[in-house]
Amino acid sequence: MSHSAHPAGPSHGHPLPGGEPVVAPPDLTVLNRRIWSANVDRAADGELTVAGLPAGQLAAEHGTPVFVLDSADLRQRARDYVAAFAGGDVFYAGKAFLCTAVARLLAEEGLGIDVCTAGELAIALRAGVDPQRLALHGNNKSVDELRQALAAGAGRIVLDSHLEIERLAELAARLGVRPRVLVRVTVGVEAHTHAFIATAHEDQKFGFSLASGQAAAAVARVLDHPELQLVGLHSHIGSQIFDTGGFEVAAHRVVGLLARIRDSHGIELPEIDLGGGQGIAYVDGDDPQPPARVAARLREIVERECGLAGLAVPRLAVEPGRAIIGPSMLTLYEVGTVKPVELDGGLVRHYVSVDGGMSDNIRTALYDAGYTVVLANRTSEAPPQLSRVVGKHCESGDIVVRDCWLPADVAPGDLLAVAATGAYCYAMASNYNRIPRPPVVAVVDGESEVLLRRETLEQLMANDVGWAVAPAGPEPAPVPGRAG
Known part of the structure; x- marks a missing residue:
């Protein structure tokens, strides 16, 4: 479904949206x-x-x-997620909001940090977060960002393209390290959310398509590189989600790929990351689920699907951001x-x-x-x-x-x-x-x-360096009828 709007922005002249x-x-x-x-x-x-x-x-x-x-509220939400997903991993999605104090508080409560740029990585490291508790995401990680993550010892790198697989393998060989990686799978599930923040349908920039066979090809390519240690699969189906129906379909398809990997390559991957996307209440009528209920349902889905496929249940990870800080x-x-x-x-x-x-x-x-x-x-x-x-x-x-x-x-x-x-x-x-x-x-x-x-105006002006040498402007055009 496409999203259209007036070039100047959404319509804003109606009394209430939809005529309520x-x-x-x-x-x-x-x-x-x-x-x-x-x-x-x-x-x-x-x-x-x-x-x-x-x-x-x-x-x-x-x-x-x-x-x-509200610092106490933030700390309690972090604790609720860690308790709900005990035995698994909770990576806070730093893109929601990140500063050193918040990163340090969340690390104290047992959360890892999900980062997707060099800036977010630097903040997490400055906060003293254990690098092994960091996961690097992104559809266009630069060579420098990959190098910095490897040098820091980031615990997980989520791979998003065939080019990135080759880049990371080359860098890992050069640095003499073997990073743990996950392959991001686009599972074809569009969560019930705004079209701009639903990220698991096929026509988008993230991950490897499951339906087209790209995900299986990416797994094979990673396994061809001994410099990379493939530990799991990653899926993210959207944001501001209030029910687990989309997660159920996504888990079914990801576990199906785990089974095909076992059958094709003789290995069972030990981790599955179902991403974030849990919603929060912004207005009356919004009905988010508590972390304990979300965790119980996700575990039930993964355990059922693994049982049907004859797989050992992998370690479960999630990446809440909005649900914790929002x-x-x-x-x-x-x-x-x-x-x-x-x-x-x-x-x-x-x-x-x-x-x-x-x-x-x-x-x-x-x-x-x-x-x-x-x-x-x-x-x-x-x-x-x-x-x-x-x-x-x-x-x-x-x-x-x-x-x-x-x-x-x-x-x-x-x-x-x-x-x-x-x-x-x-x-x-x-x-x-x-x-x-x-x-x-x-x-x-x-x-x-x-x-x-x-921020101050002085800080904004500090980056405005002006002309080193003022460029010469064009000669003024002569005014008709006026003597030179």
Whole structure:
């Protein structure tokens, strides 16, 4: 299925997507516990707090926009995944969000780190993560990135193309090492998710197609290289997945390939990595499964399929990213302007402009993602008002929360909190319109600590070196009728 949109961005003039009835929630102060991190609450006066620290204090100390990490919540989510997949491996998908403090915390809780660039590899190593607990992904790893992973002793390298197999074998021979590798298999399963983030259908850039025989050919090619130690198969079927049906089909097909490898080459590979993709709650109605239930179902699927194929059950690995970091972070913004706009049918929508936008959260513009937003600095007795939270960028598609209800008296200077912004918000942030990226601040037990500083204009200017020698411009054209 193709995805089409207007060149300027998604449609944004409709009252609500799909024409849903316009019904306000009964109480705008209620926090859906599935959406917000465990230690986000409201004080007696209605102000939002994170592990006891008021939103207003966070904004005063660190400015806005600011990403706020509930550290205790993050640690508990990591522990839940490690406990759920005991006897297997949990690799945190660093692409969701990565900094040294978060990498160190997750490593302390027993997680490995999945990296896909030299930058992510460097952060994990700087954090002190055991290199054997690192896995390198990517469809276009450079020679330098492969060399750095080998030099660091990365525990797993996931192979994604025939060219990469040859590159890695040559580098391994030159360095005198024998890396453990997995072959990424494209299993032809399209998860129930947005077309842009479903990664296991055939027509895409990742992995070796199972249906066309490329995956089996890649396995044979790896086995022809004694410099490489093939330990397993890898599959990833998409992101923001709420059920295990897609994993069931994927596991069936991957185990089928394991059986063919045994029959063709006389070996049983000891590992299977089913990737990440477990969803989180962004809005009311989202229903993610707890890690223990996900793990039990995946184990059941793999054990059943291996039993039918007469295979020993391989060690199971998963790669959650969003499911661990996503709910643990929120973003605080300050309101700048409020503009009422009349819609069809007599509706009025308030356009609430904040001091961030698509430079710190591109997902709404990119995926039409939904988010939950609340007034964070005070309580309000005003009635709910249909609203749209927008950023300050020069783009009509610069929308943070497309359709929401906020108190009708939201005004300049108020604070808004957007939930579940830990995954792919800071990680995909930009300097569009030359706006510095916000800081990331961790909170635990009423104390805050800066993990990533706010960028400054001076830092942006430091990379703008100007002309070494100013180029000569063209001679000005003569003006007709004017003497030289």
